[in-house]
Amino acid sequence: MxxxxxxxxxxxxxxxxxxxxxxxxxxxxxxxxxxxxxxxxxxxxxxxxxxxxxxxxxxxxxxxxxxxxxxxxxxxxxxxxxxxxxxxxxxxxxxxxxxxxxxxxxxxxxxxxxxxxxxxxxxxxxxxxxxxxxxFGTYKTENVLVYGSEDLNIIINFLNQTKYYKISGIINDANSNYLNSGINSYTLDDNLTTIIKQNNVKKILIPDSLNVQKIEFIYNLKNSSKFDIVKFPEQSKFLDRLTEFSLDPLEIEDLLSRDKISLNKKNIKKEYYDKRILITGGAGSIGSEIIRQLVKFKPSEILILDNSETPMFDLKSELSSFEEEINFHFIVDSILDKDSLSYLFKKFKPEVVFHAAAFKHVSMMEENPKSAIINNILGTKNLLEVSLNSAISKFVFISSDKAVNPSSVMGATKRICELYISKFFKDIPNIIVTRFGNVLGSNGSVVKIFKDQISSGGPLTVTHPDVNRYFMTIPEASQLVLEAGAMGEVGEIFVFDMGVPVKISDLAKKMIKLSGKVLDEDIKIEYIGLREGEKLYEELLTDNEKLKTSYNPLILIAEKDYVDKNTYTAIDELIKSAKKGSNNQILIDKMREIVEEYKPLNSKYS
Known part of the structure; x- marks a missing residue:
């Protein structure tokens, strides 16, 4: 009682x-x-x-x-x-x-x-x-292993002060000299599977700064043992406020991301400090993360343009703590309204433009090629033409790996944008293109879809057993966009090193295991066939492009495209046809004339 x-x-x-x-x-x-x-x-x-x-x-x-x-x-x-x-x-x-x-x-x-x-x-x-x-009180105590870090003493002290956890041992690197009397110490070379079972370990705590290879090693122990992996934050984040709620579960992003990206912050700050910066698609996954990264470098003004009011409202609330240092302007409008764009540029005089606004969902754009052409190509054309008459010092276009040898409408529109941008090389200083693959956690990404399917009991739907994709986390992609923008020269296409491609079926299996479920017993994987416009694998370079290195090993530079004037004329004609409402096959044919390597796959279009 x-x-x-x-x-x-x-x-x-x-x-x-x-x-x-x-x-x-x-x-x-x-x-x-x-x-x-x-x-x-x-x-x-x-x-x-x-x-x-x-x-x-x-x-x-x-x-x-x-x-x-x-x-x-x-x-x-x-x-x-x-x-x-x-x-x-x-x-x-x-x-x-x-x-x-x-x-x-x-x-x-x-x-x-x-x-x-x-x-x-x-x-x-x-x-x-x-x-x-x-x-007193009723508590459920769990046995835990702790992976050593420079904050180990703080973590051990925290765990000893709570009744929720009991330390069964510490996992140290082989060269660690950490000693703690009364607590067993192990290395990665020990038989951790047996140790986990003997001690009935329910959780392994790892620092959130642990490198991906070691996270993968700990994760693979789940093949023969059932336990949860949780992360504790770096000392600077939790020293004064550590509670049991500071521990976050391991996410699939932790397994697919790479070691911390090293940025040239001096160059980036020099490029963006005290500047007026416009981000189109600013409330989207990439656009909003670019803003989160930008605020660290203290531009004077950030103009956020998006046509979705609810995400804009949420973003405005999130950024309110920075309003004393940076002037934010939240503009709910469309890049298709050229008059509005002209007014915006005249009023705010942006110096740097990040163009992230686009329709990007492959299967949806296969059904709506007219909308994809108007939004992605005409929208980019409008923005370029308005920028031409302003005093911007840099224009950064966010492209996609789907623009390389495109098999989908969305990929073809992105490639056409890359080609059309070259028309402005002589007139807009430092206009560059960034190209990368799928981002984890973006709206409509496979990771979010799988999480929803797991929460509803499955099955997880995969289009093909062999389909694979390049992945990068949203912060990684946004940081590299800023870095590329700071180093770029006119006409360069920056290709991000996406690491090793990941099989989507393997991704599904990992997410099932992370959720504590058992494949085929609790949740099944169902193969449903490739969607319209979907390739088995993506590419980052066209057949004619060659790469050179930059000072950042994760950012490579592709050679500039040579585009003749007839291509620009053909792009203008494509836009006119889309605005007239030409049938889809005519639009596809016109895009194939512009992008010879565009070959629709699994598509109704010939």
Whole structure:
């Protein structure tokens, strides 16, 4: 029965000010009681003395971060901070007592007694709370292994302070010299599968900075053992506020991403600092992440153009904390309205343009080639022509690997945009193209589809057992876009190193395993056949393109395209045909005349 009431009282999360209020009230009560005891009456109480010490104590408790950590996770380090705050407070009040008539009746002994009583009751209160959490209430304890990191002592201290986890051991790199008496230490060379089973390990905690190869190694242990993998954040993110809710589950992005990208931040800041920057498609997956990365380099203004009001509203709320440093303009409009674009450029005078707005879903665009042509090609043409009459210093076009030897309408429109851009090389300074593959977690991406299918019990639908794709996380892609924009020269096509292509069927199997399900028992994979316009594999270069390296090994540069004037005329004619509403086959034929390598696959079009 007692445990039940303890759970009700102490599992509820109380705001930090309740602890602050207790400390202030407890200190003031001690001082008031001491005054009455010393003076034998209530009338002559030294009220400045009663309220000065609690105030000074309170000030130093805040400065030294005593309230930043939940009491249930208090450690020796937190205790020292609390004691130091009282020591500093004592010296301040002691100095004031030497100069203030109001405090002159109180001796050094009085102050020492008062401070001893204050610190005793405040520390006792914290230990009482910890004992309650330690010995009462109902908790489910899980055995865990912890992968070593430079923050290992902090993690171990946190785990030892909670009843939710019991440390079964530490996994260290072979060259680690970490020693901790009483805790078993293992390396990756040990038989971790047996250790996990013998200790009934339910979770393995890994630092979120762990490299992909080691994450993959830990993940592969799940083939013969059932446990969860969770990440703990870097020290700078959690030192003062670590709780059990700071632990995030391993996501598929962690297995497919690569080691942390190294950016030339000096070059990037030089390119974008104090600039007026326009991002089209700014509320989309790539556009919004470009903005998140850009704010670190403090442009003066960011113009966000998108025709979707709800994502724009959400993005505006997210960026509100940066509004004191950067002027944001949220513009709900379309790149198809050339007059609106002209007004926007005239009013805000953007210096850098990132063009990310596009229709990108392959199967949807197969059904709507007219819309794909108008939005992707005409929209890009409008933006280029308006930029031509403005003072922009850089234009960055976001392309796709589907533009290479395209097999779909969407890919063909992207390739046509790449060709049309060359028309403006002489007139727009530093106009460049960035080309990369699929981004993990973007709207409509296979990862999101698989997550939804897993949550509904499956099956996971894969088009073909051998279909594979290049993948990159949204932050990776956006960071490389900024880097390419900072280094680019006129007419260059930047091709991002996408790593090793991933089989979609393997991706599905990994996601099933990560969810704790068993393939074919809990969730099945169903092969449904290639969709219209879908290839078995994607490419990053056309047959005629050759690559050269840049100073960033993840960014390669393709040779410039040679495009004759007849191609530009054909593109203009294609746009006119789409605006007239020509039938789909005519539009496809016109695109094939422009892009000879465009060959529709699994398509109704010939």
């Amino acid at each position: 007692l445990n039940k009431y303890i759970d009700i009282i102490f599992k509820k999360k109380y705001p930090r000010w309740t602890i602050m209020l207790f400390d202030f009230a407890a200190t003031a009560s001690i001082l008031l009681s001491y005054n009455i005891y010393q003076l034998d009456n209530f009338i002559t109480i030294n009220w400045p003395f009663v309220f000065l010490i609690p105030f000074v104590n309170f000030l130093f408790l805040i400065i030294l971060g005593v309230y930043n950590t939940s009491i249930r996770y208090y450690s020796l380090e937190n205790l020292f901070s609390l004691i130091f705050s009282f020591v500093f407070s004592f010296f301040i009040v002691y100095q004031l007592s030497n100069f203030s008539v109001l405090l002159e009746r109180f001796t050094t002994t009085d102050l020492l007694i008062v401070y001893y009583l204050c610190i005793s009751i405040i520390i006792s209160f914290r230990f009482f709370i910890k004992i309650i959490f330690k010995n």
